[in-house]
Amino acid sequence: MKRVALTVMLGLLASAHAQKVQVPVPIGVALAQTSNTALLGQEQVIGAKLAEKHINAHGGINGTPIKLVFQDAAGDENSAINAFQNLITKANVVAIVGPTLSQQAFAADPIAERAKVPVVGPSNTAKGIPQIGDYIARVSAPVAVVAPNAIKQALKIDPKIKKVAVLYAQNDAFSTSETGTFQDAAKAQGLNVATVQKFQTTDTDFTTQVTAVLNSGADLVIISGLAADGGNLVKQLRQLGYKGLIVGGNGLNTSNIFPVCQQYCDGVIIAQAYSPAQPSAANQLFVKEYRAQYKKDPPQFAAQAYAGVQVVADALRALDHQKKLSQWNLDDLRTALNKQILAGKYNTPLGEVRFDKEGEVLQKDFYVAQIKMQDAKNGSFVYLK
Numbered sequence: 001m002k003r004v005a006l007t008v009m010l011g012l013l014a015s016a017h018a019q020k021v022q023v024p025v026p027i028g029v030a031l032a033q034t035s036n037t038a039l040l041g042q043e044q045v046i047g048a049k050l051a052e053k054h055i056n057a058h059g060g061i062n063g064t065p066i067k068l069v070f071q072d073a074a075g076d077e078n079s080a081i082n083a084f085q086n087l088i089t090k091a092n093v094v095a096i097v098g099p100t101l102s103q104q105a106f107a108a109d110p111i112a113e114r115a116k117v118p119v120v121g122p123s124n125t126a127k128g129i130p131q132i133g134d135y136i137a138r139v140s141a142p143v144a145v146v147a148p149n150a151i152k153q154a155l156k157i158d159p160k161i162k163k164v165a166v167l168y169a170q171n172d173a174f175s176t177s178e179t180g181t182f183q184d185a186a187k188a189q190g191l192n193v194a195t196v197q198k199f200q201t202t203d204t205d206f207t208t209q210v211t212a213v214l215n216s217g218a219d220l221v222i223i224s225g226l227a228a229d230g231g232n233l234v235k236q237l238r239q240l241g242y243k244g245l246i247v248g249g250n251g252l253n254t255s256n257i258f259p260v261c262q263q264y265c266d267g268v269i270i271a272q273a274y275s276p277a278q279p280s281a282a283n284q285l286f287v288k289e290y291r292a293q294y295k296k297d298p299p300q301f302a303a304q305a306y307a308g309v310q311v312v313a314d315a316l317r318a319l320d321h322q323k324k325l326s327q328w329n330l331d332d333l334r335t336a337l338n339k340q341i342l343a344g345k346y347n348t349p350l351g352e353v354r355f356d357k358e359g360e361v362l363q364k365d366f367y368v369a370q371i372k373m374q375d376a377k378n379g380s381f382v383y384l385k
């Protein structure tokens, strides 16, 4: 009797370690589906789902379909940690695409690192993300590479700009990282940083900061925050009389800010790591499929989430060629998948993408867009030359 019980127990222990890879192949997606951060996350969910549909319509992983397992990571650290834990231990995913914010990545990515589960960050742009661990890569180019392009464009539009007011959300890791880049880039362009103002991503009243901006005599305002706070800040800057150009960072990079700043969104300049005009076949297919469903061009966050899922699927396909996925045990596959992700080259909507040995994305083309509002509701991102 005792021996039977022991054998059963040992068997259970062994099976936990020799877990097979499920079919369809589960890929975790931990994005902001609720909270204010969903203004950014919604577009990512759309991109990830389009990738799943496209991949499975084209034979999946050499005939085996993938299945995205969504866990809402909302906008805070604990929700992201819970989402990661569920995906890793309950859903037995082979990899995770997420979370939405760098602030969340610094909290949740170490969980995946310890469990040896590869993470592909779809929108984490703060400095230091790939360095969280060996299993952490990102398809979202860092602020240092993307953000300075917006300042160059602002100077092209108005070469007389001299004084800059910089504002940032001090409770958000991405915003503090991006403002550092913006301030360095402004100085490198010979601009005078007249004032630096802080706020919280939860703030709704920016009277103090806007007053300081107006008093500084700045002729360029640069904002690093998220969508709701950033949108409100743009609106209040205009309502209180600021007339100069505004550069918004990546946290404002969504048409979901239109209902927040309405007609006052007009003219905001935002650097882009994606363009619908990127000429690769992979992108033109993505644009076609996105337009068919949403009747407009895909935004950056959708393209990056699509690329994140695609990277995982392409890497799985390469491994499946070596040994059918159903023959792997899960732990071994996760480790091999991480290596393969870093080794591969991917034709994505972002263009050709590779990774350096730390998991930093290597991507060629960057862009700048400017918001054009037709009225208080309808607008678009117009790409600048």
Ligand code: 1QQ
Binding pocket: 040, 100, 101, 102, 103, 123, 124, 125, 126, 174, 226, 250, 251, 252
């Ligand atoms: C980050 C970001 C966000 C603004 C993306 C949604 O770039 O947190 O790193």
